[in-house]
Amino acid sequence: MGNGTLLWHRPLRHNHKRHAISAGVIAGFAMDCYENGILSQADLDGIDAHFGNSEALIQLLEKMGKREGIGDILAEGVRIAGKKIGKGAEKLAQHIKGLEVTGYDLRCLKTAALGFAVSFRGADHNRHGAYAFDVKGKVDRLKAEKGRGKMVRDMEDTYALIDSFIVCKFSRGTYYKELADMAKLYNLVTGIDITPEELKKSGERINTIARLINIREGLGRKDDTLPWKVMNMPIPDEGPVKGAFVSQEELDLLLDDYYESRGWTLEGVPTAEKLKEIGMDELLGIVEGKQGA
Numbered sequence: 001m002g003n004g005t006l007l008w009h010r011p012l013r014h015n016h017k018r019h020a021i022s023a024g025v026i027a028g029f030a031m032d033c034y035e036n037g038i039l040s041q042a043d044l045d046g047i048d049a050h051f052g053n054s055e056a057l058i059q060l061l062e063k064m065g066k067r068e069g070i071g072d073i074l075a076e077g078v079r080i081a082g083k084k085i086g087k088g089a090e091k092l093a094q095h096i097k098g099l100e101v102t103g104y105d106l107r108c109l110k111t112a113a114l115g116f117a118v119s120f121r122g123a124d125h126n127r128h129g130a131y132a133f134d135v136k137g138k139v140d141r142l143k144a145e146k147g148r149g150k151m152v153r154d155m156e157d158t159y160a161l162i163d164s165f166i167v168c169k170f171s172r173g174t175y176y177k178e179l180a181d182m183a184k185l186y187n188l189v190t191g192i193d194i195t196p197e198e199l200k201k202s203g204e205r206i207n208t209i210a211r212l213i214n215i216r217e218g219l220g221r222k223d224d225t226l227p228w229k230v231m232n233m234p235i236p237d238e239g240p241v242k243g244a245f246v247s248q249e250e251l252d253l254l255l256d257d258y259y260e261s262r263g264w265t266l267e268g269v270p271t272a273e274k275l276k277e278i279g280m281d282e283l284l285g286i287v288e289g290k291q292g293a
Contacts, residue, residue: 021100021102021103022077022099022100023061023064024103025078025094025095025100025101025103026060026064026074026075026077026078026081026100027057027060027061027064027074028051028094029074029078029081029082029089029092029093029094030044030049030060030070030074031049031050031051031053031056031057031060032051032092033085033089033092034049034050035050035051036088036092038085038087038088038089038092039070039085039089043070044060044069044070045063045068045069045070047059047060047063047070060074073085077095077098077099077100078093078094078095078100079093079095079098080098081093090228091228091229091232092228092229093227093228094123094227094229095122095123095227096116096117096119096122096123096225096226096227097119097121097122097123097219097223098122099121099122099123099124100123101116101123101227102116102123102124102125104116104125104131105235105241106226106227106230106246107230107233107234107235107241107244107245107246108141108142108235108241108244109131109134109135109141110134110139110141110142110143110144110148110246110250110254111130111131111133111134111139111141111148111151111152112125112130112131112133112134113226113230113246113251113254114130114144114148114149114152114251114254114255114258115127115128115129115130115131115152115155115156116128116130116226117224117225117226117251117254117255118152118224118255118258118268119156120207120210120211120213120214121210126159126169127156127159128152128155128156128159129155129159129172130151130152130155132155133148133151133155139151142241142244144246144250144251144253144254145253146253146257147257148254148257148258149254149256149257149258149259149260149261149262150257150261152258153207153258153261153262156203156207157200157203157204157206157207158172158178158179158203159172160203160206160207161182161199161202161203161206162182164202164206165182165185165186179196179199179200180196182196182199183195183196183198183199186199201278201279204262204278205278205279205280207262208262208270208274208275208278208280209280209283211264211268211270212270212280212283212286212287215268215269215286215287215290216286220267220268220269221255221259221266221267221268224255224268225251226246226251230245230246231245231246231247231248231251232245233245255268262274263277267290269287269290270287271287272284272287275287
């Protein structure tokens with residue numbers, strides 16, 4: 001590791017919390033299918049899977065764990081299960097890039113919606129933490145507007161640095177000067193001098209290489225999207241967020257703003273200029289021919 005340079009990738013770790021989140025979303029998906037007549041009680045091996053039936057939840061989880069009956073399909077996750085079940089089940093599958101959505105209603109959290117949509121890993125709140133801007137009231141959570149892209153970008157880069165330091169993610173928000181404090185800690189622990197500016201660039205490099213890996217595997221702007229229900233089923237409940245949803249026009253505005261803030265093309269491809277700027281020239285081959293894709 002050279003002076004002032006962090007590893008581009010974050011360490012791989014088992015994430016049991018993520019597994020629990022996905023399992024809950026899958027069970028909820030099965031119940032949604034049941035209540036919408038897509039899955040019958042017979043399809044569910046006799047389980048009365050209406051919302052609120054806690055016993056049904058336990059039964060579904062057990063079947064998934066043992067891959068018995070309907071559990072064998074559900075254990076594949078909502079994206080694959082939705083395709084296998086068919087009959088409109090795909091529209092009820094709460095996922096982004098195949099990963100189940102964490103328990104936030106993105107219809108009324110527009111900054112979070114952007115963070116989830118562009119996350120290279122899919123619907124993982126731990127890649128961006130953008131829901132904090134909405135729930136803390138720092139922005140109008142029901143409005144999509146320019147400026148949210150930079151907010152998501154900066155938070156993503158900070159999260160990437162925290163992961164690379166291999167410290168608790170909940171340390172976020174405890175750094176009074178954030179990058180300056182993180183650079184000081186890095187210097188004290190490693191003995192390697194690094195400035196806040198160099199540290200910021202390291203966070204950008206981490207997220208850029210993650211994007212490049214996705215591009216190499218065929219992912220692009222089309223995959224930076226949201227679940228069908230988030231974009232087509234307004235919140236029905238009485239209250240301050242009734243009627244909220246994320247329209248395609250709003251999502252497009254947010255994506256354009258995010259890509260621009262990162263110095264990428266409107267298709268979400270890092271430009272050759274950007275890669276040279278952050279010292280990643282050796283990876284130019286991944287974006288060749290895709291700049292105007």
